[in-house]
Amino acid sequence: MYEGMGEALVFLANPLNLAWIGLGTLLGLIAGTLPGVSGVSMMALLLPFTFGMPPETSVLMLIGIYAASTYSSSTGGILYNIPGGAAGVPTTVEGYKLALKGRAGEALTTDIYASFIGSVIGFVGAVILTPIFIVLATQFGTAERGLFALLALVLVGTGALSRADPLRGLLAIGIGLLVGTVGMQPNTGFVRFVKDIPQLWDGFHLVWIIVGLYAVPQIFRLASLEKYFEAVRGLDLHYGFGVEFRRFLGLLRRHWGLFLKTGILGTCIGAIPGLGTVAASWLGYQEAYRSSKTKEEFGNGSIEGVAGAETANNAAVPTTIVPLLALGIPGSAASALILGAFLLAGIQPGPQMMEVNPGKVWTILLGLFVTGAFFVAFGLPFHRIAVYVTKVRPAYLIPAIVAFSAIGTFLATGFELGIYIALAIGLAAVVLERLHLPVANVLLGAILGPTIEKELLLAYNIGGFSRFLQPSALALLLLTLFFLVWGLYRNLLPGLGALRVAKGRAA
Amino acid sequence: MSRMTGRVGVLLAALVGATSAFAQDAPENFLNRQLTIVIPYGPGGLTDARGRAFQAHMEDVIDVPVVVQNLSGGGALVGTNFVYSRPSDGTHVLIASGSDGPHAHSVLSPTELGWSWEDWTPIGQFAMSILGFVVSEDSQFETLMDAVEQVRKEPGSVTLASLGPGRADDLYMLEFMQATDTIGKWNWVFYSSSAAAQADILSGDLDMAYIGVSRKDMIDHPNFEVLAQGIKPSEIPDDWPFDWPTVEDAIGTELDLVGASYATVFAKTDTPEERLDYLEYAFETVANDEGFRKARDDYGEPALWRDRETAQDNLDAVHTKLQEMKPLRDEHVKQ
Amino acid sequence: MRASPGNDTVLGLLALALGGWVALETAGYSQMAGGFPYALAVYLIIPLGVLILARGLARLRFEPRAAETSADAETQMVRFTPITIAVIVVVCLGTLGIGLIGFVPAMAALALATGVVFRARWWVVAIYTAGLAAALASFLAFFNVQMPQGALF
Numbered sequence: 001m002y003e004g005m006g007e008a009l010v011f012l013a014n015p016l017n018l019a020w021i022g023l024g025t026l027l028g029l030i031a032g033t034l035p036g037v038s039g040v041s042m043m044a045l046l047l048p049f050t051f052g053m054p055p056e057t058s059v060l061m062l063i064g065i066y067a068a069s070t071y072s073s074s075t076g077g078i079l080y081n082i083p084g085g086a087a088g089v090p091t092t093v094e095g096y097k098l099a100l101k102g103r104a105g106e107a108l109t110t111d112i113y114a115s116f117i118g119s120v121i122g123f124v125g126a127v128i129l130t131p132i133f134i135v136l137a138t139q140f141g142t143a144e145r146g147l148f149a150l151l152a153l154v155l156v157g158t159g160a161l162s163r164a165d166p167l168r169g170l171l172a173i174g175i176g177l178l179v180g181t182v183g184m185q186p187n188t189g190f191v192r193f194v195k196d197i198p199q200l201w202d203g204f205h206l207v208w209i210i211v212g213l214y215a216v217p218q219i220f221r222l223a224s225l226e227k228y229f230e231a232v233r234g235l236d237l238h239y240g241f242g243v244e245f246r247r248f249l250g251l252l253r254r255h256w257g258l259f260l261k262t263g264i265l266g267t268c269i270g271a272i273p274g275l276g277t278v279a280a281s282w283l284g285y286q287e288a289y290r291s292s293k294t295k296e297e298f299g300n301g302s303i304e305g306v307a308g309a310e311t312a313n314n315a316a317v318p319t320t321i322v323p324l325l326a327l328g329i330p331g332s333a334a335s336a337l338i339l340g341a342f343l344l345a346g347i348q349p350g351p352q353m354m355e356v357n358p359g360k361v362w363t364i365l366l367g368l369f370v371t372g373a374f375f376v377a378f379g380l381p382f383h384r385i386a387v388y389v390t391k392v393r394p395a396y397l398i399p400a401i402v403a404f405s406a407i408g409t410f411l412a413t414g415f416e417l418g419i420y421i422a423l424a425i426g427l428a429a430v431v432l433e434r435l436h437l438p439v440a441n442v443l444l445g446a447i448l449g450p451t452i453e454k455e456l457l458l459a460y461n462i463g464g465f466s467r468f469l470q471p472s473a474l475a476l477l478l479l480t481l482f483f484l485v486w487g488l489y490r491n492l493l494p495g496l497g498a499l500r501v502a503k504g505r506a507a
Numbered sequence: 508m509s510r511m512t513g514r515v516g517v518l519l520a521a522l523v524g525a526t527s528a529f530a531q532d533a534p535e536n537f538l539n540r541q542l543t544i545v546i547p548y549g550p551g552g553l554t555d556a557r558g559r560a561f562q563a564h565m566e567d568v569i570d571v572p573v574v575v576q577n578l579s580g581g582g583a584l585v586g587t588n589f590v591y592s593r594p595s596d597g598t599h600v601l602i603a604s605g606s607d608g609p610h611a612h613s614v615l616s617p618t619e620l621g622w623s624w625e626d627w628t629p630i631g632q633f634a635m636s637i638l639g640f641v642v643s644e645d646s647q648f649e650t651l652m653d654a655v656e657q658v659r660k661e662p663g664s665v666t667l668a669s670l671g672p673g674r675a676d677d678l679y680m681l682e683f684m685q686a687t688d689t690i691g692k693w694n695w696v697f698y699s700s701s702a703a704a705q706a707d708i709l710s711g712d713l714d715m716a717y718i719g720v721s722r723k724d725m726i727d728h729p730n731f732e733v734l735a736q737g738i739k740p741s742e743i744p745d746d747w748p749f750d751w752p753t754v755e756d757a758i759g760t761e762l763d764l765v766g767a768s769y770a771t772v773f774a775k776t777d778t779p780e781e782r783l784d785y786l787e788y789a790f791e792t793v794a795n796d797e798g799f800r801k802a803r804d805d806y807g808e809p810a811l812w813r814d815r816e817t818a819q820d821n822l823d824a825v826h827t828k829l830q831e832m833k834p835l836r837d838e839h840v841k842q
Numbered sequence: 843m844r845a846s847p848g849n850d851t852v853l854g855l856l857a858l859a860l861g862g863w864v865a866l867e868t869a870g871y872s873q874m875a876g877g878f879p880y881a882l883a884v885y886l887i888i889p890l891g892v893l894i895l896a897r898g899l900a901r902l903r904f905e906p907r908a909a910e911t912s913a914d915a916e917t918q919m920v921r922f923t924p925i926t927i928a929v930i931v932v933v934c935l936g937t938l939g940i941g942l943i944g945f946v947p948a949m950a951a952l953a954l955a956t957g958v959v960f961r962a963r964w965w966v967v968a969i970y971t972a973g974l975a976a977a978l979a980s981f982l983a984f985f986n987v988q989m990p991q992g993a994l995f
Contacts, residue, residue: 044550045985048559048575141710165845167894171857174886178864181879184582186699189617189673190842190875193867196618198581198588216933217920223929223959224921273706327709328724329702336702340551344559346805348724394929395960396970399953402933403978406940406949407987413549414578415585416941416990423937430920435853436845453878461696462666462712543988576988842875 004358008366020057021367024064025374032072032084035401036211036408039069039085043337050341056360059341060367066334067317067371070277071115074310078107079389082215086206086447087277090285090309093440097301107306108383109244110251112376114307118314119372121263126318126365133271133319134326140272143467146455147476148272153448154480156282158487160289160298161441172437176445179204186454199417207412208422209446213439215405216426222394239384255304262287262312270316273323273331277313278447284312318368324349325361534785541572543599547586549579556806557634557770558602564799568792582674583607584616591622595775597782604636605768606675610822614829615673624826628776629818630786632769633794634808639720639736639751643708644729651734651757654715655687662692668704668716672697672840678832679765680717681839686760690839723748723807739766744811763828771818787815847901854895861887928959944992950975
């Protein structure tokens with residue numbers, strides 16, 4: 001499989017091709033940083049411009065956007081608590097708290113270097129393990145995909161995310177799961193709750209939910225946060241590359257195992273069709289929490305949480321494209337767009353491509369690697385300016401955030417009802433926050449719920465209960481049950497203290 | 508910039524047109540600002556690629572910018588409703604496939620619609636949506652009839668996937684099952700995309716799937732075998748790249764729905780006749796354009812052109828048949 | 843960050859209402875179509891609502907009244923000051939205005955109104971509004987995004 005690597009290296013050494021990757025990286029950084037404009041939206045916007053370009057070039061630009069936006073979806077989260085995409089949410093949870101404490105620079109630096117380390121691990125993993133991943137992809141059927149999503153939900157939901165108040169954490173996940181049931185039930189075609197509104201038959205789009213849960217409350221919060229802004233203004237916003245880099249090296253020395261673990265974790269999760277970078281970032285975050293010696297920092301600004309989530313989601317990027325390159329089957333929205341670009345260019349991805357044209361496969365994998373270097377090169381100078389975003393007056397920040405959130409929301413589906421739905425979700429989110437309900441949990445439920453329901457029902461329709469007793473499914477089922485019981489016992493019961501305290505006082 | 512030159516172009520064209528109106532055989536171009544092609548799905552998919560192929564080659568013909576507008580949701584119903592909400596001036600056209608056009612929605616929609624099939628008219632048809640029965644390379648079934656016989660012998664023993672539910676594909680399947688006397692005997696499940704079904708043929712969850720095969724890589728894909736393609740034997744074009752047996756040949760029965768699925772450009776029926784004429788002229792010119800044909804061929808989906816009349820006959824027939832079979836669907840596809 | 847007992851009580855009641863409504867709504871669906879949301883409502887949302895409500899009531903009864911939310915927690919939440927409420931109104935009107943007067947005019951109006959709410963200097967607001975409108979218009983034009991044009995115009 002290594003023939004064609006030379007050809008790819010020569011192709012990538014061409015300054016013009018590097019420039020296209022650079023442009024894609026830049027656009028990906030912009031897309032991820034703007035609230036609501038996801039990497040997938042940006043790729044979709046650029047698809048028409050790729051007509052007439054040489055096929056490899058357009059594909060390179062698209063993967064540049066994809067990889068860079070996965071990294072930068074957390075930048076907006078750290079700076080103003082609005083993630084650019086779902087993969088940036090765990091980092092938002094911790095990064096924004098760090099920024100509030102005046103550690104925005106440190107969070108951004110950890111974010112970027114962890115992402116780079118992740119992309120290197122992911123690249124190496126994809127190169128070495130692709131044959132294994134192909135087998136893995138063919139082993140993962142309906143039951144396994146559904147159970148794996150359930151496992152991810154159980155791990156994260158009973159772990160890091162529900163630590164502060166287990167009852168609220170679980171309730172928030174339940175509400176998220178309910179949000180995910182709006183629209184057409186995929187196995188039967190029955191339209192739940194919204195029969196007369198065809199715009200909502202596909203459910204609430206993920207971008208609407210993210211903008212609603214994060215951008216809208218943050219807009220209103222900005223208006224009431226004179227105090228926070230006073231606090232930030234008093235902080236030293238100077239961003240020194242050297243200082244920050246040395247601080248990161250310190251972090252790396254102390255936690256190198258975490259980077260390695262979450263990197264490998266992300267690489268493997270990326271290869272599972274349908275889950276991709278989002279599940280990777282949550283599980284990376286959970287792993288950071290599990291192995292942390294300073295668990296109390298989680299939820300209040302944990303740099304380890306940022307490192308775990310970012311290493312994992314960027315490590316997942318190269319392997320999310322493996323099913324597309326190796327089997328011709330797109331496993332995510334982003335790889336479906338890349339497939340579209342291939343087809344428009346007259347290239348048919350699939351097993352033949354590995355044999356007929358290994359150069360193209362290598363060009364893409366190496367291109368992803370180059371993107372990693374590019375986003376570090378472009379992102380670092382950007383940080384110096386970015387930390388000053390927290391100084392911009394709300395009077396100017398608010399209209400810009402509203403406008404770009406509206407564009408992003410509109411782009412997701414192409415009709416304006418989406419903007420109003422996002423606003424309505426946002427107003428509901430304000431109420432949820434007043435009630436101390438964690439919105440990240442709602443999002444997690446809304447993302448994983450539809451996969452869990454659809455795949456498990458499908459598996460049941462295909463093989464009945466015995467489908468879940470096949471070795472790989474059974475293993476996942478037992479793991480899920482184990483972690484559910486263990487998670488409830490170990491992580492959640494101590495948190496139920498409030499009830500006992502109340503009872504104790506009563507006695 | 509291009510809009511400016513576009514306007515100058517239109518002016519010039521109008522001048523030339525005024526002086527030599529009778530010398531030209533092309534209908535008069537009524538488009539003065541832009542033509543909007545509405546794609547009822549998001550970017551990157553099959554329908555999107557079809558619309559964008561027109562966009563790339565159309566501006567030379569009509570001299571005004573062509574805008575592709577992606578409007579997803581409701582299984583193509585949102586985009587369809589949007590075009591219907593526009594004035595009937597021919598500036599917005601809809602691109603739909605055989606299974607999700609207004610002819611299908613008007614029969615199958617679970618909700619009340621603000622329009623009926625009579626409110627729509629085809630401008631023409633430019634591609635065939637080829638679906639096929641796909642099995643894994645190491646499947647026990649060599650032919651489609653092998654699977655049918657297995658199901659007759661042992662009902663419930665073969666898991667068959669199709670795209671849906673709620674789409675015209677449900678009825679394609681029922682027509683096939685009716686013709687082979689196997690209704691209720693398959694373990695029938697639904698997938699939302701061909702790619703997802705392909706993945707589960709590989710994982711072993713599916714024995715067979717009726718999914719999109721009009722990609723050339725399916726011809727010699729080492730993991731998949733196409734047992735039959737859903738195309739009418741009488742309508743196979745000369746230079747057709749796919750030589751799998753047709754479903755009709757494989758089961759030895761004529762079918763009305765399977766194989767009657769064409770990608771269609773739609774406009775509203777009450778658009779002025781001369782504007783419909785012009786749109787047909789414009790789309791036909793592009794569909795026959797060398798560059799367009801090459802691009803479509805590279806994409807893996809050969810170009811063709813069927814005029815308004817032929818398209819109308821085809822869609823009317825499909826519409827009638829869908830209505831006829833809908834009770835059968837309501838009985839067998841339970842929500 | 844701990845919520846107050848009253849907060850628990852309200853949340854518990856809301857959860858019960860939500861769970862109850864979903865259970866009633868989906869009880870009429872077929873088992874395949876309604877089973878998942880019904881099970882969520884009956885086996886997760888409602889029991890959690892009961893627990894949270896019970897905890898809230900118990901704390902209301904037995905805990906001494908005290909301000910429990912820390913200042914840190916407070917910064918995480920939208921506080922309803924006159925300015926916040928004004929901004930909420932402006933943002934809602936501006937967003938709804940997208941369908942009426944078109945995207946760019948609606949956003950320009952929103953920028954102006956926000957400037958007024960925050961009593962920023964008029965000429966800075968004017969320059970900023972013009973700049974934002976120009977930036978948005980060119981973004982849309984460059985990418986050929988068909989944002990709503992507005993029904994009124």
